[in-house]
Amino acid sequence: MGANSGPGASPCASPVGPWRKVLYARQPFPDNHVDRRFLEELRRNIRVRQYRYWAVVRETGLVAQQVSCVAVFITLWSCMDQGRLGPSVLLWAATGCALPGYGLYEMLGGKDRERPRLADLQSAAVFLAFTFGFSPVLKTLTESVSTDTVYAMSAVMLLAHLLSFPYTQPSPPGSLSLNAALFASVCLASRLPGALHTFAMLSWALLVFALWPCLLHRLRERAEWSFPWAAGLVCAGGVGGLGAVWPGGALLLSLALLVLTLACPLLLVCLQRHKDNIHGPWDEAEIREDLSRFLS
Amino acid sequence: MGQKKRSGRVHPPTCPSETQPPAAARTLDPPNSSKARGFGREERARHRICMVSDFFYPNMGGVESHIYQLSQCLIEKGHKVVIATHAYGNRRGIRYLTNGLKVYYLPLQVMYNQSTTTTCIHSLPLLRCVFVRERVTVVHAHSSFSAMAHDALFHAKTMGLNTVFTDHSLFGFADLSSVLTNKLLTVSLCDTNHIVCVSYTSKENTVLRAALNPDIVSVIPNAVDPTDFTPDPSRRDNSKITIVVVSRLVYRKGIDLLGGIIPELCTKHHDLYFLIGGEGPKRIVLEEVREKYQLHDRVRLLGALDHKDVRDVLVQGHIFLNTSLTEAFCMAIVEGASCGLQVVSTRVGGIPEVLPDELVTLCEPTVSSLCAGLETVIARQRSGKVPPPADIHSKVRTLYTWRNVAERTEKVYDLACRQPVLPLPARLQRLQSHCGAFAGFIFSFLAVIDFLFLFFLQWLHPDHLIDVAVDASGPHSCWGPSFKKKAKDSNRAWPPGADTRHC
Amino acid sequence: MVLKIFFPTCCNTADSGLLIGRWIPGQDSAVVLAVIHYPFIPGQVKKYLSETQNQSQVDLAVLGSWSLPKDGQEGMDSFLKDLSTIFPNSRWLQLSREIGKRGFACQVVHNRITPPDPAQGGTDKKDQIIFIHYDQRKVMLSQLHPIHEESPGEESSELRAVFHTVAQSGPLFLLDRYDEGPLKLTHWQSEGREASIVVELSKQASVPLCIVLTWLVLLSFQLFLYVVCCRILNIWPVQFISSKMSTCVQTAYRTNHFQTVFSTKKATSHMEFMRKANIFVSFLVDMSLGLLLVSWLYRENHISQLANTLVPVADHVAKELQELLEWLMGAPAGLKMNRALDQVLGRFFLYHIHLWISYIRLMSPFIEMILWYVGLSACLGLTFALSVLSDIVALLTFHIYCFYVYGARLYCLKVYGLSSLWRLFCGKKWNVLRQRVDSCSYDLDQLFIGTLLFTILLFLLPTTALYYLVFTLLRLVVVMFQGVIHLAIDLINSFPLFAMGLRLCRSYRLAEGVKFRVLCEEPGTPLHLMMEINPLKCSSVLQRYRTPTYSCYPRDSWVDLCKKLFMGELIYPWKHKTTKTD
Numbered sequence A: 001m002g003a004n005s006g007p008g009a010s011p012c013a014s015p016v017g018p019w020r021k022v023l024y025a026r027q028p029f030p031d032n033h034v035d036r037r038f039l040e041e042l043r044r045n046i047r048v049r050q051y052r053y054w055a056v057v058r059e060t061g062l063v064a065q066q067v068s069c070v071a072v073f074i075t076l077w078s079c080m081d082q083g084r085l086g087p088s089v090l091l092w093a094a095t096g097c098a099l100p101g102y103g104l105y106e107m108l109g110g111k112d113r114e115r116p117r118l119a120d121l122q123s124a125a126v127f128l129a130f131t132f133g134f135s136p137v138l139k140t141l142t143e144s145v146s147t148d149t150v151y152a153m154s155a156v157m158l159l160a161h162l163l164s165f166p167y168t169q170p171s172p173p174g175s176l177s178l179n180a181a182l183f184a185s186v187c188l189a190s191r192l193p194g195a196l197h198t199f200a201m202l203s204w205a206l207l208v209f210a211l212w213p214c215l216l217h218r219l220r221e222r223a224e225w226s227f228p229w230a231a232g233l234v235c236a237g238g239v240g241g242l243g244a245v246w247p248g249g250a251l252l253l254s255l256a257l258l259v260l261t262l263a264c265p266l267l268l269v270c271l272q273r274h275k276d277n278i279h280g281p282w283d284e285a286e287i288r289e290d291l292s293r294f295l296s
Numbered sequence B: 001m002g003q004k005k006r007s008g009r010v011h012p013p014t015c016p017s018e019t020q021p022p023a024a025a026r027t028l029d030p031p032n033s034s035k036a037r038g039f040g041r042e043e044r045a046r047h048r049i050c051m052v053s054d055f056f057y058p059n060m061g062g063v064e065s066h067i068y069q070l071s072q073c074l075i076e077k078g079h080k081v082v083i084a085t086h087a088y089g090n091r092r093g094i095r096y097l098t099n100g101l102k103v104y105y106l107p108l109q110v111m112y113n114q115s116t117t118t119t120c121i122h123s124l125p126l127l128r129c130v131f132v133r134e135r136v137t138v139v140h141a142h143s144s145f146s147a148m149a150h151d152a153l154f155h156a157k158t159m160g161l162n163t164v165f166t167d168h169s170l171f172g173f174a175d176l177s178s179v180l181t182n183k184l185l186t187v188s189l190c191d192t193n194h195i196v197c198v199s200y201t202s203k204e205n206t207v208l209r210a211a212l213n214p215d216i217v218s219v220i221p222n223a224v225d226p227t228d229f230t231p232d233p234s235r236r237d238n239s240k241i242t243i244v245v246v247s248r249l250v251y252r253k254g255i256d257l258l259g260g261i262i263p264e265l266c267t268k269h270h271d272l273y274f275l276i277g278g279e280g281p282k283r284i285v286l287e288e289v290r291e292k293y294q295l296h297d298r299v300r301l302l303g304a305l306d307h308k309d310v311r312d313v314l315v316q317g318h319i320f321l322n323t324s325l326t327e328a329f330c331m332a333i334v335e336g337a338s339c340g341l342q343v344v345s346t347r348v349g350g351i352p353e354v355l356p357d358e359l360v361t362l363c364e365p366t367v368s369s370l371c372a373g374l375e376t377v378i379a380r381q382r383s384g385k386v387p388p389p390a391d392i393h394s395k396v397r398t399l400y401t402w403r404n405v406a407e408r409t410e411k412v413y414d415l416a417c418r419q420p421v422l423p424l425p426a427r428l429q430r431l432q433s434h435c436g437a438f439a440g441f442i443f444s445f446l447a448v449i450d451f452l453f454l455f456f457l458q459w460l461h462p463d464h465l466i467d468v469a470v471d472a473s474g475p476h477s478c479w480g481p482s483f484k485k486k487a488k489d490s491n492r493a494w495p496p497g498a499d500t501r502h503c
Numbered sequence C: 001m002v003l004k005i006f007f008p009t010c011c012n013t014a015d016s017g018l019l020i021g022r023w024i025p026g027q028d029s030a031v032v033l034a035v036i037h038y039p040f041i042p043g044q045v046k047k048y049l050s051e052t053q054n055q056s057q058v059d060l061a062v063l064g065s066w067s068l069p070k071d072g073q074e075g076m077d078s079f080l081k082d083l084s085t086i087f088p089n090s091r092w093l094q095l096s097r098e099i100g101k102r103g104f105a106c107q108v109v110h111n112r113i114t115p116p117d118p119a120q121g122g123t124d125k126k127d128q129i130i131f132i133h134y135d136q137r138k139v140m141l142s143q144l145h146p147i148h149e150e151s152p153g154e155e156s157s158e159l160r161a162v163f164h165t166v167a168q169s170g171p172l173f174l175l176d177r178y179d180e181g182p183l184k185l186t187h188w189q190s191e192g193r194e195a196s197i198v199v200e201l202s203k204q205a206s207v208p209l210c211i212v213l214t215w216l217v218l219l220s221f222q223l224f225l226y227v228v229c230c231r232i233l234n235i236w237p238v239q240f241i242s243s244k245m246s247t248c249v250q251t252a253y254r255t256n257h258f259q260t261v262f263s264t265k266k267a268t269s270h271m272e273f274m275r276k277a278n279i280f281v282s283f284l285v286d287m288s289l290g291l292l293l294v295s296w297l298y299r300e301n302h303i304s305q306l307a308n309t310l311v312p313v314a315d316h317v318a319k320e321l322q323e324l325l326e327w328l329m330g331a332p333a334g335l336k337m338n339r340a341l342d343q344v345l346g347r348f349f350l351y352h353i354h355l356w357i358s359y360i361r362l363m364s365p366f367i368e369m370i371l372w373y374v375g376l377s378a379c380l381g382l383t384f385a386l387s388v389l390s391d392i393v394a395l396l397t398f399h400i401y402c403f404y405v406y407g408a409r410l411y412c413l414k415v416y417g418l419s420s421l422w423r424l425f426c427g428k429k430w431n432v433l434r435q436r437v438d439s440c441s442y443d444l445d446q447l448f449i450g451t452l453l454f455t456i457l458l459f460l461l462p463t464t465a466l467y468y469l470v471f472t473l474l475r476l477v478v479v480m481f482q483g484v485i486h487l488a489i490d491l492i493n494s495f496p497l498f499a500m501g502l503r504l505c506r507s508y509r510l511a512e513g514v515k516f517r518v519l520c521e522e523p524g525t526p527l528h529l530m531m532e533i534n535p536l537k538c539s540s541v542l543q544r545y546r547t548p549t550y551s552c553y554p555r556d557s558w559v560d561l562c563k564k565l566f567m568g569e570l571i572y573p574w575k576h577k578t579t580k581t582d
Helices: A053-082 A087-109 A117-140 A147-164 A175-189 A195-222 A226-245 A247-274 B002-007 B062-076 B124-133 B147-159 B176-189 B200-210 B255-268 B283-293 B307-314 B331-338 B367-383 B389-397 B402-418 B424-434 B437-460 B480-489 C042-056 C076-086 C136-141 C158-168 C170-174 C195-232 C236-244 C246-261 C270-297 C302-329 C339-380 C382-396 C398-425 C444-494 C497-505 C538-545 C558-567
Strands: B048-052 B080-086 B093-097 B101-106 B110-112 B138-142 B162-167 B194-197 B217-219 B241-246 B272-277 B299-303 B319-322 B342-346 B360-363 C002-008 C017-024 C029-037 C061-067 C091-097 C104-110 C128-134 C428-431 C436-439 C510-520 C527-535 C552-554 C574-576
Touching (some): A053 A087, A053 A147, A053 A175, A053 A226, A087 A195, A117 A175, A117 C444, A175 C398, A175 C444, B048 B124, B062 B101, B062 B402, B101 B124, B124 B437, B138 B147, B147 B162, B162 B402, B176 B200, B176 B437, B194 B200, B194 B402, B200 B217, B241 B367, B255 B283, B307 B331, B319 B367, B331 B342, B331 B389, B342 B367, B360 B367, B424 B437, C017 C091, C017 C158, C029 C061, C029 C158, C029 C170, C042 C061, C061 C076, C104 C128, C128 C136, C158 C510, C246 C382, C246 C444, C270 C339, C270 C538, C302 C339, C302 C444, C339 C398, C339 C444, C382 C444, C398 C428, C497 C510
Parallel strands (some): B048 B080, B048 B138, B080 B101, B138 B162, B241 B272, C002 C029, C002 C128
Antiparallel strands (some): B093 B101, C510 C527
């Protein structure tokens, strides 16, 4: 038993040796002894990444283009609402965008096919039939709801879409974000004059919110150089389209895009130096390997 | 205890009258105390300690058994110990455990996982009653997960009592819940007199979390009752090698790693057998592994084990495996070693400090490293180079004893009692300077409210009108049978050569 | 040692003689049941006592002597003292009273067979005696509650033992002092109640009368029941329908009662007797009320008046419903309904109402005749009439019930669909195997179609919910009305009229306990107390003697009911308890 171990007693120069970080041996030091090796395993900020400004700007392109997608969609809807574009025009435009898009997707896809072409065709057929069949019903859904409520609901849903979008892994679109976007588009589409308008709107919603992120992700994976151009194109389209309908909105959008793309990365890079992460032997160990290989 | 030895014959136990001043405790000096032995230490004061925690019997766990064993050994040393915890179902009121350990089961509402709801204020009347009735001098709170413990510290400081806190676990820093919890801990510990941690790693962690002065943090490890965990090699099946794992099956205990180790080793060694005790949400992982690799005869899942059955499971094995991802002080590996098993464990938290190298094999928390470590130990087992279980047990039993823990805790109490309790202005000052502007302000406000509430309670029920309870432990104890037992024990020389009782 | 002697008030002025009674085992008390007057022959006394003991199963004994010295009986005291040798007992009481004085004097002579036990206080101390006077007739007729059906050997309390002793000692009271016989006794019968003879006679006459009545009624009823019930009711559809119709339930219930009441077996225990009496009285009341109703109905053409108002009322109800539906199809209360769905649902229900009105018009010529025959059933009792009314109401509002079921099913489907699609919306799925919600990655088309359906269901929810709400309210109104009727039936069925009457008129028959009044407390004389019976509280009477019925009571608590309503599950708020035997 330690003779004079315990707090408060003075550490005597022991013949046993220096202080060891062990509990099983009785050491001649008091219990509250603070050795000079105290906190020697403390590490700070070992996993801090050094962000480079332009790389971050490039990455925020994804967020910016998603915001612009929403703007494009709203533009299309407001054009139809104001009668500037007819539904048949939009439908042809949709077909015109979808088929080359699918072709591009297949070209970039290469050899690995997750689904057979027949399954894709089947999905398209199901979608078309279903939407066309239900558009009269969908059209009457918000008849009795006031315009303000509809706009408010759509706005909330589109915001939810932007916030819950899986920016890290956009290829299978996240459930909540896609559903929120579709819900908003149904709300907006039901405000349009005819059933065909509704059908056209929903087709465009699917293209913009469900299929375009997949294509963009494929572009990023296979042709990295094209990603900034594609994002830029979409942003320009968004600003331009909104400008044709509501100039004030275009200004706001461009301002928002600038802040997102330029100001926010700057903030991120500048605030990195205030980081203070503490690491040490007390941290819970992270399992870095993929253990599901034992189960699959 | 002291009264009897002085006169040389057995006096009937006398209970102190209400007017007995607490200082009288110090004048009753048993002749076999440190003074008489001539060690030259100043005479030990007897403290009246109140242990407070949400976690106590009938809940079974590490913190609970720690509080119980420590209290028993402190009672043996002549201190008065009282425990306050919340009511468990119908178990409410006052109960007496072995040797006069008085437990108050207070009717406070339990919120989640045996932790009480707290408003920082509402438990003051009950706790004040307990402290005044038992004439408590030191309040010892356990476990940062226990809201009642923090409440008790808060109220004890308002009432001017010395406070000690024991932390039993490690915490992270990174996520939001940790940040908030650490802030609460900072507030709670900024004016506590002394803090106890169970390992050096835990001390570093607590000092960083609560921004404490390291001099007021002591390291006193946990202990294990060696008589509960004795080896029994006859229970092993020597035709095969059995690896025992006893833990809760949760992510923190690294069950995913275990799920990777089992198939790797079982394919290599055909006489390997896994015995897994415990229950939890990760049981599914082990069952899936067993199912996939068809190891039904090699892997046995025992389900939840009662505390008394753990030893019987441990002695059936050759090797004890611990795959925790974080531990402050791993009691399980000491229990395994005490039963004579070879221990293989991950090197996380405070585990490297617990057992000497010849008793444990440490590995990184990866499947390959653990497999390599286990292979070494299996090879050693096969070649017969392992020391016999009885040797391992005799080495381990001296490493950690509750008597040693109690002795060191006693010194902590002495130190804590020498420090002053901050009066209200100094306390508010400390809270605001130490805990940040926002939290400091809120808790200063709460401290003032608490103080006013205490004032009101003292006006409503003045202290001198509260009945003083009859001591069941301590120097003026009126607990019958143990009186005679204590008389017998104190005839032995101190310190005792071997632990013959559960202390 | 305190000795308690229970002394009947009727023997207060009895002539001198022997005290007959019983020592309560285990207690220091004695119950005096009667006084046998001088002159008597001890042998005959003993014989009489043993006969009575065999008949009544009560261990009677001669307790001691009673002396009320009148003129010309001075030597009585010493004579009575010597009697203790003739009737050996461990204790011999010598009671005496002087005319004009209130208190008794008592001496206890201990005939020690065994020497006194020093542990119990040693030598004979002066016994303290308390006299507790009781009204013998009342105690004999009274029943102490709570009732324990025990064998006479084990009696739990002293009071219970006293009551039991007096009640069981019937055979002792057959001989009176006015009877010609070797022994002359004084007990409660001697109080000169000639009316008791009338009561006795009527009691003895009532039994054969009951048997004759039983025979007649039972025969006719059983014949009817046998034909109808056994043959037809065994077919399942009929059984099912009859369990739903309250008339049939009431019939079955009453049959049971008949069998209980008119069985020739005499009621052995107090509870059985009370049960029979209650049922009988309630049956009488029921029948008389029913006959009253019948006489009112068939007088002055009330039936045809009723029939004539019935069809317009049904018409009116249908018209009101139509208007309600028209209102719903518009913009009710300013709520925004989906026009298309609104129209569909509205027209669907309107068609049903149209069918219903046609049906009523078809039936209208026959209504009077149906009512005439149905009204006859009121002869069987008011409860039958009420059950028939309840069934008629159920039939007439069958269309409301149908609407409710349609609305509820539609709403329920919608709610389940919505909750499942909401989970899809959030990217989760219900794992049936593990009974929990798991995250799930859906395919694109699943997501798309799921979202569309979710939107549709969500926007159509207000319309369906409104229809559901309206019809549920209507159904609840009907159910409440039926509930009220059933409560009335239940009241008539189960109210213990006989017990209540007994409690009000002869309150001593149902005793909860006793209370004591001090009669005479003079120093030197023993204490005299008067024991009076505390009658049972009215609420206890109701609770204890309530006839168990098939009463309907709410099946779910309020919270459960609200939850079911919210989820659209069909509610059947009243549940029929099956006839329980007590």
